[in-house]
Amino acid sequence: MTTSMAAIPLTSFQDIRAQWLELLSQCSVNTFYLMPQWQEVWWDSFHEGREMAGFYLKDGIGSVPGNVPGNVPGNVPGNVPGNVPENETGEGDTVTAIASMSRQGEALSFVGSTETFDYNDFMVLPGREDEFFSAFLAWLERERWGVLELPSLIEGSPTLEHLPELARRKGYHVEVTEEDVTPGLALPSTWDEYLSGLSKKNRHELRRKLRRLESVEGWRWYSVQDPAAVAARLDDFLALMRQSDPEKDAYMTAEREAFFRRIAECTSQLDMLRLYFLEMDGGDVATSLCFDYNGTRYLYNSGYNPEYGYYSVGLLLNALCLREAIEQGKSYFDFLRGPEPYKYHLGGLNRTIYRMVVSNPTAVSNS
Numbered sequence: 001m002t003t004s005m006a007a008i009p010l011t012s013f014q015d016i017r018a019q020w021l022e023l024l025s026q027c028s029v030n031t032f033y034l035m036p037q038w039q040e041v042w043w044d045s046f047h048e049g050r051e052m053a054g055f056y057l058k059d060g061i062g063s064v065p066g067n068v069p070g071n072v073p074g075n076v077p078g079n080v081p082g083n084v085p086e087n088e089t090g091e092g093d094t095v096t097a098i099a100s101m102s103r104q105g106e107a108l109s110f111v112g113s114t115e116t117f118d119y120n121d122f123m124v125l126p127g128r129e130d131e132f133f134s135a136f137l138a139w140l141e142r143e144r145w146g147v148l149e150l151p152s153l154i155e156g157s158p159t160l161e162h163l164p165e166l167a168r169r170k171g172y173h174v175e176v177t178e179e180d181v182t183p184g185l186a187l188p189s190t191w192d193e194y195l196s197g198l199s200k201k202n203r204h205e206l207r208r209k210l211r212r213l214e215s216v217e218g219w220r221w222y223s224v225q226d227p228a229a230v231a232a233r234l235d236d237f238l239a240l241m242r243q244s245d246p247e248k249d250a251y252m253t254a255e256r257e258a259f260f261r262r263i264a265e266c267t268s269q270l271d272m273l274r275l276y277f278l279e280m281d282g283g284d285v286a287t288s289l290c291f292d293y294n295g296t297r298y299l300y301n302s303g304y305n306p307e308y309g310y311y312s313v314g315l316l317l318n319a320l321c322l323r324e325a326i327e328q329g330k331s332y333f334d335f336l337r338g339p340e341p342y343k344y345h346l347g348g349l350n351r352t353i354y355r356m357v358v359s360n361p362t363a364v365s366n367s
Contacts, residue, residue, distance in 0.1 A: 007135055010054035010100060013040035019058075019095040020123075025294075029121040029157055032293040037266050039100055039111050045259040046113065053108060053143075054101035057128075057135055058093045097132040098123040099139075106146035106363060113151075115251075116259065118182060118337040119353065120152040122159055133162045137170055146363035150356040151179060160354060172358050179355040183348030184334040187326050194326060198347050205345065206319060209312045216280060216311070221320050224275040227268040233275060234264055240287045241303030244314065248303065267291060278304075278317040286313035288321050296332040297325040315342045322346060 013020075013036040020036045032038055043052075099122050100111045110120045124132045140148070153159055164174045188194050195203050213219060224233050238257065242249040252260070267273040272293055278286040286304035290297050299321065304314035322333050335343040337353070 007055050007057055007139060010056050010098065011052060013037075013043065016056060016095055016098075019093075020098060023095050023098060023123050023125060026125055027121075027123050028126065029119065029123070029154060030294055031119045032267075032272065032291055032298070033112065033117045033119050034100075034121065034123060037270065038263065041259065041262050041266050042112055042116060043102075045255070045262065046116075047102070050102040050104045052101070052111075053103035054099045054111070055139060056095055056099070057097045057132060058095045094125070096125045096128045097135075099132075099136060103145075106144060107149065108143070108145050108147070109149040110151070114179070114337075115256070117152055119154055120150075121154070121157055124158055129158045129162050133166055136163075137166055140360075141170075144363075146360050148356075148358040148360075150358070151353075153179075153354045153356060154182070155352045155354065157354075159356070163356065163358075167358050171362075172360055175357045175359075177355050177357075179353050180337050181339050181350040181352055182334060182337050183339065183343040183350050184332060184336075185347045185349055186332055187322075187330055189326070191323050191326055194322070194347070202345050202347065209316055210319070213311055213313075213316055218282070219278070219280045221276060221278045221317060224277070225268065225271070225273060227265065230264055230268040230273060230275055231261075233277075234261060236277070236284055237275060237287045237289060237303070239303075240284065240305060241301060243305060244303040248301075264289075274321075276317055276321055278313050278320070280308060280311070280313070285311075286317040288317050290321055292325075292330070295330055296334055297321065297330050298334045298336055300336060315345065318342065319346055 017036050024030050024034055027034075101108055102111050110117075112120050122132065122136070150159065150163075160176065164176060167174050185197075188197065195206070198206065224230055238252065238260075242252060264273060264275075272291045274290045274292060274297075276288040276290065277284045284305075285308040286302070288302040289300045291300055292298075299318060302314060302318060304317070325333050335346075335348050339350070
């Protein structure tokens with residue numbers, strides 16, 4: 001137990017950026033959605049009507065072990081524009097937890113939304129959970145709030161383990177419900193091992209579809225990752241995405257498209273983004289956008305030309321992205337939110353994400 005701890009308002013995504021990234025690299029819930037760069041782009045795009053309401057904890061026990069200050073987890077370069085210089089990180093004061101929160105009226109929630117975040121959570125140094133959640137509840141008692149909404153918590157999250165019982169002891173109402181699933185799979189060391197792990201039917205179908213594609217003269221697949229090249233090809237990606245599914249077309253509002261373009265620029269500069277295309281008959285017929293982060297390949301979105309549905313071009317491009325991830329030594333392939341059938345055809349196994357809602361009966365009775 002440390003002898004000193006300070007709760008400090010979180011008023012920007014810049015002030016403790018290097019320490020934020022150091023802490024995140026130690027967390028069990030480490031995903032790119034919790035990076036300050038991602039959250040800052042989201043905030044700049046969608047914060048209207050909200051105010052930042054979070055805080056962080058630190059003490060004086062020294063640096064978070066494991067990463068050199070200024071380096072981003074997941075092999076992301078530390079000299080990306082916007083990173084805090086090492087001599088401005090407050091070295092010697094360990095950030096032990098970050099609650100990146102927003103307020104809208106009397107509703108508190110994480111920074112982010114389920115439309116643009118598949119995972120969300122508090123960032124807490126392992127072993128410091130009791131301290132953080134005690135401090136979090138003390139912070140709630142000082143705040144004016146009626147409801148606390150915590151979506152997109154992955155199964156096994158420390159928040160699911162610690163917060164419900166502690167909040168109920170304070171007299172708050174707590175409801176935890178299943179929100180969605182995020183299929184994925186641990187990757188073996190070879191493609192043959194991966195194929196042998198599929199069900200007999202899925203293995204047969206994947207091999208058959210690959211043979212059919214390989215019989216087409218002149219087909220190829222390729223990736224784009226240089227920031228300028230990504231920017232030049234985003235229109236092609238968006239067109240195929242919209243073309244493949246009316247729901248995706250409806251989802252991509254002007255506001256979300258602006259966010260998408262900004263996040264693509266940011267993540268390509270961080271060397272995280274991988275934009276894939278499959279080409280037939282001299283034109284692009286399928287596309288997939290992935291993020292590589294912390295040993296995992298995340299399939300963020302995809303699309304295809306329905307006229308080439310006979311060749312299963314969407315599924316096969318995703319399979320090729322998965323095969324490349326195996327060849328590059330990635331440890332996990334995450335299909336992200338949603339139970340679409342193709343994810344299971346490629347071997348995805350469900351992980352559940354939960355939504356926690358904490359209600360303040362005192363606020364309700366006084367309203």
